[in-house]
Amino acid sequence: MRIPFNKPYFTGKETQYIEDAVQSGKISGDGKYTMKCHRFFEDRYGFHKVLLTTSCTDALEMAAILIDIQPGDEVIVPSYTFVSTANAFVLRGAKIVFADSHPDHPGINEEEIEKCITPRTRAVVAMHYAGRACNMDKINSLAEKYGLYVIEDAAQAIDSYYNGKPLGSFGHLAAFSFHETKNIISGEGGMLVINDERLVERAEIIREKGTNRSAFFRGEVDKYGWVDIGSSFLPSDIIAAVLYAQLQNIDLIQSRRREIWNDYDKLLNPLAQQGFITTPYYPPGTTNNGHIYYLVCRSGKERDELMTHLKEQGILAVFHYLSLHRSLYYRDKHDGRTLPNADRFSDCLLRLPFYFQLKEKEIQYISRQINEFYKRRLL
Numbered sequence: 001m002r003i004p005f006n007k008p009y010f011t012g013k014e015t016q017y018i019e020d021a022v023q024s025g026k027i028s029g030d031g032k033y034t035m036k037c038h039r040f041f042e043d044r045y046g047f048h049k050v051l052l053t054t055s056c057t058d059a060l061e062m063a064a065i066l067i068d069i070q071p072g073d074e075v076i077v078p079s080y081t082f083v084s085t086a087n088a089f090v091l092r093g094a095k096i097v098f099a100d101s102h103p104d105h106p107g108i109n110e111e112e113i114e115k116c117i118t119p120r121t122r123a124v125v126a127m128h129y130a131g132r133a134c135n136m137d138k139i140n141s142l143a144e145k146y147g148l149y150v151i152e153d154a155a156q157a158i159d160s161y162y163n164g165k166p167l168g169s170f171g172h173l174a175a176f177s178f179h180e181t182k183n184i185i186s187g188e189g190g191m192l193v194i195n196d197e198r199l200v201e202r203a204e205i206i207r208e209k210g211t212n213r214s215a216f217f218r219g220e221v222d223k224y225g226w227v228d229i230g231s232s233f234l235p236s237d238i239i240a241a242v243l244y245a246q247l248q249n250i251d252l253i254q255s256r257r258r259e260i261w262n263d264y265d266k267l268l269n270p271l272a273q274q275g276f277i278t279t280p281y282y283p284p285g286t287t288n289n290g291h292i293y294y295l296v297c298r299s300g301k302e303r304d305e306l307m308t309h310l311k312e313q314g315i316l317a318v319f320h321y322l323s324l325h326r327s328l329y330y331r332d333k334h335d336g337r338t339l340p341n342a343d344r345f346s347d348c349l350l351r352l353p354f355y356f357q358l359k360e361k362e363i364q365y366i367s368r369q370i371n372e373f374y375k376r377r378l379l
């Protein structure tokens with residue numbers, strides 16, 4: 001058996017909608033399908049304002065421009081995250097103050113944030129790892145106390161909730177990803193959610209190369225020109241056509257992904273009970289959107305051995321996130337604090353194959369192979 005880590009799932013309507021977009025004669029940004037996607041998100045999740053972008057990375061870069069990050073400003077970012085979470089702010093000259101992960105899960109340890117705040121701190125980035133919400137009550141109350149912006153990196157958090165409210169609706173801004181490896185995909189693609197009304201007008205300008213073109217097309221100004229800095233952050237309507245086909249099937253996709261997650265969890269629970277591995281935990285008030293199934297091994301060495309064992313059985317399991325405070329690019333700029341939890345997840349976390357088409361018998365095979373591996377080990 002050969003089981004890849006990821007396989008994109010297509011609902012069947014993607015090519016039809018691409019064809020339709022092409023036939024309509026307009027495939028640049030903010031066409032018919034982009035508008036349908038915007039409406040979908042605003043209706044389903046009640047987001048104040050959404051704008052499709054070419055990636056989550058771009059949405060984060062827009063966020064950094066929107067909150068006016070200046071050289072020397074500090075931004076608190078978890079170390080255990082994707083590069084873009086920090087890089088977006090570094091592009092504007094920010095100093096990144098890395099926060100450790102929670103001891104029990106890879107997300108930011110809310111208890112560590114306050115210690116990282118200085119008079120130069122401007123923002124906190126909350127990354128919802130595996131769609132599991134950060135403690136937004138705590139983060140938002142700290143932000144209010146110190147006058148900080150909150151940016152959600154919700155790249156992995158589509159269709160997930162915190163205390164009944166959708167992730168992406170807690171920060172001043174939130175960034176989502178539709179990269180091929182996420183639950184809902186358009187190949188490359190992303191979205192900026194603007195929950196703070198004061199940032200909406202400027203968000204449109206930044207997304208349109210620093211021009212007030214969006215207002216012009218709505219007839220609000222009689223000519224458009226260069227009014228601010230910006231870039232080309234809006235995707236072609238072809239991308240939105242693919243995305244819309246996916247969104248129409250979001251409930252189907254999400255329910256299958258949650259099933260896969262639960263199958264893994266049931267089959268691996270005994271190993272966790274015995275203390276060989278740690279499996280993910282979603283506390284009350286958070287939801288599981290079936291984005292990743294991961295396990296945390298007891299050591300980096302054991303993780304690597306398990307990964308090799310699975311590979312020999314045709315199963316591609318992968319780790320990720322070399323903690324950013326130890327990255328080649330940032331380690332000399334980091335303030336030297338050790339972040340043991342982030343390092344432990346870097347060394348010991350392993351993600352199992354996860355995609356819509358994954359069959360029950362494949363999940364059983366993968367779980368059996370993991371059990372086999374631990375049969376020969378001692379506690």
Ligand SMILES: *Cc1c(COP(=O)(O)O)cnc(C)c1O
Pocket residue numbers: 054055056057058081082084085127153155156176177178179188189190
């Ligand atoms: C996938 C991911 C990104 C980047 O998304 P792109 O759309 O590829 O730019 C950023 N942050 C996190 C946490 C991610 O998982």
